[in-house]
Amino acid sequence: xxxxxxxxxxKQINEKQKGNDLQREEVLRIDNLHVEYRSGGATARAVNGVxxxxxxxxxxxxxGESGAGKTTTALSILNLLPEGVGFITKGDIWFxxxxxxxxxxxxxxxxxxxxxxxxxxNPLTSLNPVFTIGHQVAMVLMKHxxxxxxxxxxxxxxxxxxxxxxxxxLNDYPYQLSGGMRQRVGIIAALACSxxxxxxxxPTTALDVTIQAxxxxxxxxxxxxxxxxxxxxxxxxxxxxxxxxxxxxxxGGEIVEYGSVREIFDRPRHWYTYGLLHAIPRLTGPRETLxxxxxxxxxxxxxxxxCKFHERCKHCMEKCKSQIPPMFKVSDNHYVACWDVExxx
Amino acid sequence: MISSEPLVKIRNLxxxxxxxxxxxxxxxxxxxxxxxxxxxxxxxGESGCGKSTVGNVLVRLLDATDGxxxxxxxxxxxxxxxxxxAIRKKMQMIFQDPYSSLNPRETVGAILADPYQIHRxxxxxxxxxxxxxLAESVGLEPYIxxxxxxxxxxxxxxxxxxxxxxxLNPKFIICDEPVSALDVSVQAKIINLLISxxxxxxxxxxxxxxxxxxxxxxxxxxxxxxxxxxxxxxxxAVIFENTLHPYSIALLSAVPQVxxxxxxxxxxxKGDVPSPVNPKPGxxxxxxxxxxxxxxxxxxxxxxxxxxxxxxxxxxWSQSREQARRVVSGN
Numbered sequence: 001x002x003x004x005x006x007x008x009x010x011k012q013i014n015e016k017q018k019g020n021d022l023q024r025e026e027v028l029r030i031d032n033l034h035v036e037y038r039s040g041g042a043t044a045r046a047v048n049g050v051x052x053x054x055x056x057x058x059x060x061x062x063x064g065e066s067g068a069g070k071t072t073t074a075l076s077i078l079n080l081l082p083e084g085v086g087f088i089t090k091g092d093i094w095f096x097x098x099x100x101x102x103x104x105x106x107x108x109x110x111x112x113x114x115x116x117x118x119x120x121x122n123p124l125t126s127l128n129p130v131f132t133i134g135h136q137v138a139m140v141l142m143k144h145x146x147x148x149x150x151x152x153x154x155x156x157x158x159x160x161x162x163x164x165x166x167x168x169x170l171n172d173y174p175y176q177l178s179g180g181m182r183q184r185v186g187i188i189a190a191l192a193c194s195x196x197x198x199x200x201x202x203p204t205t206a207l208d209v210t211i212q213a214x215x216x217x218x219x220x221x222x223x224x225x226x227x228x229x230x231x232x233x234x235x236x237x238x239x240x241x242x243x244x245x246x247x248x249x250x251x252g253g254e255i256v257e258y259g260s261v262r263e264i265f266d267r268p269r270h271w272y273t274y275g276l277l278h279a280i281p282r283l284t285g286p287r288e289t290l291x292x293x294x295x296x297x298x299x300x301x302x303x304x305x306x307c308k309f310h311e312r313c314k315h316c317m318e319k320c321k322s323q324i325p326p327m328f329k330v331s332d333n334h335y336v337a338c339w340d341v342e343x344x345x
Numbered sequence: 346m347i348s349s350e351p352l353v354k355i356r357n358l359x360x361x362x363x364x365x366x367x368x369x370x371x372x373x374x375x376x377x378x379x380x381x382x383x384x385x386x387x388x389x390g391e392s393g394c395g396k397s398t399v400g401n402v403l404v405r406l407l408d409a410t411d412g413x414x415x416x417x418x419x420x421x422x423x424x425x426x427x428x429x430x431a432i433r434k435k436m437q438m439i440f441q442d443p444y445s446s447l448n449p450r451e452t453v454g455a456i457l458a459d460p461y462q463i464h465r466x467x468x469x470x471x472x473x474x475x476x477x478x479l480a481e482s483v484g485l486e487p488y489i490x491x492x493x494x495x496x497x498x499x500x501x502x503x504x505x506x507x508x509x510x511x512x513l514n515p516k517f518i519i520c521d522e523p524v525s526a527l528d529v530s531v532q533a534k535i536i537n538l539l540i541s542x543x544x545x546x547x548x549x550x551x552x553x554x555x556x557x558x559x560x561x562x563x564x565x566x567x568x569x570x571x572x573x574x575x576x577x578x579x580x581x582a583v584i585f586e587n588t589l590h591p592y593s594i595a596l597l598s599a600v601p602q603v604x605x606x607x608x609x610x611x612x613x614x615k616g617d618v619p620s621p622v623n624p625k626p627g628x629x630x631x632x633x634x635x636x637x638x639x640x641x642x643x644x645x646x647x648x649x650x651x652x653x654x655x656x657x658x659x660x661x662w663s664q665s666r667e668q669a670r671r672v673v674s675g676n
Contacts, residue, residue, distance in 0.1 A: 065528040164615065178617045179392075208391035208555065210614045213599035217613050235529060238601030242608075265603060279533035281562035283585075283602055290562070292534035296498060 025056040027096065027197055027229045028077065034090035035072050035081065035253075037300075044300035046072040048253035048308075049091070054197065059223060059230040061240035061261065063276075064250035067297050070233045073250075074199050077231075078112050079103070095197070114144035117190030117228075121202035123182035127174040133185045134160075134170030140192045159188040163218055180211035187218065194226040201233045216243060237280060241265060246333070249273045252298035252308030258327075259334035269328075269336040272309045307339065315340050351379035351415075352517055352549050353403070358412035360395070360402050368622040372398040374573040376412070377648075380517070385543065385550040387564030387581070389557060389596075393618055395573040396553045400519040403551070404438050405429055416517070434464060437510035441522035443502035447494040453480070453505050454490035460512040475512075483508045483538060500531035507535070511542060521553045536563060557600050561585060566654075569593045572621050572629040575648060579655035589651065589662045592630045594669045610673035628660070636661055636668045 035047035047069040054060050062070050075081050077093055079100050093100040095111065103111065112118075120126035128136060137159065138152035147155070157167035163184040165177075174182055183203060190198060200219065204212040220243065223230050232244055240247050240261060247264055249257040249272065257270040268274040278291040295312040298304060304311050310320040317339060325337045360373040372395045380386050390396045401407040403414055405421060414421040416432055424432055440446035447456055457476045461467040467475050480490055483504045494502055503523065510518050520539065524532040540563060543550060554560050560567055561581055568578040569590065577590040588594050595612040602608050614633050628634070631641040640660055648658040659665065 065530060180617055208618075209557070209599040210391060210596060211617065212601075213611055213613050214615075216601065217611070236601065237603045241603045241605065242601045262605060265605070276529055277603070279529050280603065281536070281558040282604060283558050283561060283597070283600055284604055287562055290533035290537055292537055293530035296500070297528065297530075 026053060026094075027056050028052075028054040028231070029094040030073065030077070030091070031094065032091040033073065033076060033093065034088065035069070035076055036087050036089050037072075037082075037085055038087060039085055042301055045303055046086075046253050046300050047076070048303070050250075050253070050255055052248055052255065052258075054229045054231060056196070056229055057223075057227040058246065059232060059244040061244035061247040062231060062233045062250060063235065063237065063240055063247060065235060065297050067300060068250040069253040069300075070250055071201055072253075074118070074201050074231065074233055076100075077199060078116060078118060079108055080112075110144070113140050113190075113195075114193050115195050116197045116199065117193070117195040119183075119186050119190045119198070119200040119203045121205050123179065123186045123206070124174065126186055127182060129174055132171045132173055133177065133182075134172075137185065137189045137192055140189055144193045155192070156188075159192060160185075163188055164214070180207055180214065183207060183211075183215060184218070187215065187222075191222055191226070191228075195228055197229045197231065198223070199231045199233070202235070203232075204239070205234070205236075219243070237265070237276065249276070252303055253300060254308060254337065256309065256338065257334075257336045259330070263331065263334045269330050269334070269341055270309075270338045271313045271315055271340065275312075307337075350382075352382045352384075352417065353378075353380040353551075354413070354415040355379070355399075355403070356413040356415070358399070358402065358414065359410045360398050360407060361410045364622055370622045371573050371624050372621060373402065374624075376573070376575060378568060378575065378578070380549050380551060382516070383543070383547050383549055384566065385552055385564045387560035387567040388551060388553045388570060389555065389560050389567060390570035391555060391596075391618055393572075393621065394570045395621070396570050397521055399570075400438065400521045400551065400553050403519055404433060404436055406438075430464075434513045435516045436519070437513070437515040437517070438519045438521065439503075439506050439510050439523045441525055443499065443506040443526075444494060446506060447502060447509075449494055451493070452490065453485070453492055453494070453497070456494075456505060457490070457508055457512060460509060464513060466513070479508050479512055483511070483542075498531075499527050500534065503527060503531075503535055504538070507538065507542075511546065514546065515548065517549045517551070519551045519553065522555070523552075524559060525554065525556065532559075539563065557597065569596065572618065572624065574629065574658065575656075576630065576658045577656065578648075583652075583655050587652075587655070587666075589655075589657045589665055590630075590659050591634050591636050591661075591665050591669070594665060595635070598669075598673075612669060612672055628658075635672055636665065 030050055030052040033047050033050045037044040037046055050073055064070050134153060134156050137156045141147045141152040141155055157170060161167050165181055165184060204215050244261050247261045248255045251272050257264060257273045268277055275293045279293060293312050298308045306322045307320045307325050310316045319339050325339045327335045327337050328341050330336055355376060355378045358373055358376040362370040362372060364370050388396045402409050409422045416436060421432055454476055457479055458472055461472055461475055477487060485504050489501060524535050552560060552563055564581050566580050567584045568575045571592050577593045588597055595614050598609050598611045612635060616633055619632055627642040627644060628646050631637040646658045646660045648656045650656050651662055
């Protein structure tokens with residue numbers, strides 16, 4: 001049973017959850033976000049109407065290929081889009097029911113690192129090479145928790161040891177650490193003030209699997225300990241499956257499918273999600289021929305009309321070429337923007 | 346049955362690099378491997394384990410410190426430059442980053458013409474025809490031949506790299522992380538192409554990757570490397586069903602899986618891969634091993650055959666699976 005609805009899916013979910021789960025505390029709400037990059041006369045429409053809500057203590061995955069708009073969405077939350085190039089053209093982002101875009105620089109700085117922590121993909125470029133790692137983590141605490149250097153260093157030592165780095169390495173510079181250690185420093189810097197929301201943008205992409213396993217276990221543990229919410233941005237569906245309760249699939253700057261990880265991975269309703277799940281080799285089960293998606297990721301400078309995915313979709317209908325599909329409700333915890341909702345086996 | 350004589354025989358291969366303060370980095374240490382005609386061997390390991398060095402030494406982009414590499418019976422390690430040129434016609438390489446491995450100042454057409462010109466195999470119209478047939482065989486449209494590498498997306502660049510490797514009808518291709526830099530949907534296309542080319546051109550592959558799911562998908566046999574040495578090697582099915590080396594067990598359990606069913610409990614290894622400079626005696630995995638014993642710190646375990654075609658280098662291989670069950674259940 002699928003019925004069409006004109007309401008944004010977030011509103012529907014909110015209404016639903018108000019009904020059966022009053023304790024669910026909303027931490028972040030992205031409301032019809034549109035972002036453009038303008039440079040040299042060209043305009044790239046990177047994010048085109050994203051709606052997403054995160055509740056306290058939950059982990060939500062944001063999945064998509066390069067250019068889908070994942071990182072742009074994350075940077076918008078922190079109001080960190082490159083100045084003069086990235087523009088929010090429509091929509092709003094609410095953090096603790098306050099608009100991020102209405103905050104002044106002072107309030108933003110309080111939010112960044114204090115209430116929202118961010119872990120970046122490449123720990124070598126996101127750590128400052130001329131400061132010791134201890135100093136960089138301590139700075140966060142001195143700024144947001146008004147600690148003096150001595151107090152902060154004590155806390156940092158404890159944090160380092162918690163992630164398996166000897167406290168004495170406080171005085172090391174980033175280059176003296178291995179990639180895995182640097183990423184762990186990036187994570188404790190993001191978590192030092194026990195933020196309500198942790199945004200992790202491909203936090204393990206540069207790392208080996210055994211180190212990735214360490215980081216994932218650490219994030220699970222810390223998330224449970226501080227009951228922070230997690231927005232996990234990755235192209236790795238395995239990480240989503242193991243870490244997140246809900247997932248949003250992005251394509252061409254839009255969320256095309258959204259809801260429970262288990263439900264979506266077991267029975268995807270968007271042909272793009274279906275394609276992604278059938279394009280990756282598995283670690284278990286029979287070896288089946290991979291289904292490659294034809295063509296290329298939609299070009300943000302020249303997005304197709306109608307469904308952004310229609311040019312690559314094997315099941316494209318006439319309607320798909322001209323009309324943008326609305327969000328259909330598949331179940332209470334599963335929404336999809338595809339005209340061919342019932343098509344998938 | 347495939348011919349019983351290996352196409353590539355690697356014997357006790359060593360590659361050491363001198364480092365500062367008189368140290369010696371053991372990138373490859375006593376590495377032996379056979380690759381049969383039309384066989385795909387996956388070489389898996391984490392960064393710094395020496396898997397890419399193996400590939401580079403095989404095509405003599407690096408010279409071996411010691412050991413032998415026999416390709417169709419001829420020792421690559423000792424080959425003189427003219428012999429090497431002939432060997433490289435049959436032994437090619439596909440690189441991870443197709444951008445840095447394609448000449449930015451040549452068009453795709455010129456890049457694909459290079460091998461024929463270097464080996465004086467074609468010229469004029471014949472060369473043009475060969476290049477366009479080659480491009481077509483990997484699915485590159487004719488207009489791509491006029492483009493420069495920087496004008497192409499990652500997938501097309503990698504197709505160019507593959508076409509170049511296939512140009513001289515090789516028998517053996519070393520694929521060094523050929524899909525790691527690509528998006529999922531493009532990755533599937535490249536993997537499918539490599540599989541169909543293998544069948545069509547009767548190729549053997551050494552498929553080097555850190556991605557176990559990809560390696561499982563494409564390989565007939567898999568060798569798992571740790572700090573310059575093979576710790577376990579077997580057919581793909583056996584290595585996933587009867588994993589015996591404690592490192593292999595931990596590595597397989599570390600991969601985040603999409604499937605909710607039959608998901609294995611994770612063994613999280615402590616610490617990082619130790620430095621390969623002046624390695625200590627004993628098993629190299631011992632400092633991180635969850636079942637290491639006194640003997641592991643003093644005696645290097647040899648790679649021994651524990652069942653047909655399945656070799657493991659661990660003193661306690663017979664107990665590892667039982668112990669792994671105990672570790673994940675928390676005792």
